Amino acid sequence: MSNEVRLLRFLAQDMTQAELGKRVGLTRQTIAAIEQGRYSPSLDVAFRIAHLFGKRVDEVFHWQPGGAEGNVAANSDAG
């Protein structure tokens, strides 16, 4: 799953990862992992990030078939 979080942060007056994390309830490390595609956030967090930037979820996160098995497992664990 790819995303536009880094671009949206840049457009939002160069918001820092720590600031974005603070506003959506995540650590700076998790924001960095999301931006790098190493972690797919839960639906709740995805909605919070999209809402923060005034976008729809599908405008921020793009799902690509055939590479999401691990992410599905991660999200089911995250509850």
Added chain:
Amino acid sequence: MSSLEKRAWLALWSMCPVYCVYFAIQIGFPNLLPTMLERIGCLAVVASIHAVAYVSGLLMIKRREAGEPFLEDERDRAIDGRATRMAYFVLITGMIVVGVVMPFNNSGWKLVNTALLGIVLAETVRYALILIGYRRPRLAH
């Protein structure tokens, strides 16, 4: 580095060296500590060194983290959950060996040390999988 990752490194570094030395003594020099009191003393010393190293490291981490808004989030909990689940299987295997298989042929300190080895292995697997989960998420999933 996330808070959980730092704690996992600390747990591994405080636990593995001391218990490696302990098990090396128990396996390599079984007659070095002949009496029960000496063996209990050795175990107490090892556990104390582990506890002191872990607690002092934890205090240092907490001091550095003072003021950080979020120390743990959903990603940390997911990684921890997976690692704990895998470690549980290691622990339960160790306990089956100690409680079901070994009592037919062994007794005393052999059972104690095997149980301790099972616990240390389970903890090592847990913290190692936490570290792997942060660096190579696909392997931990």
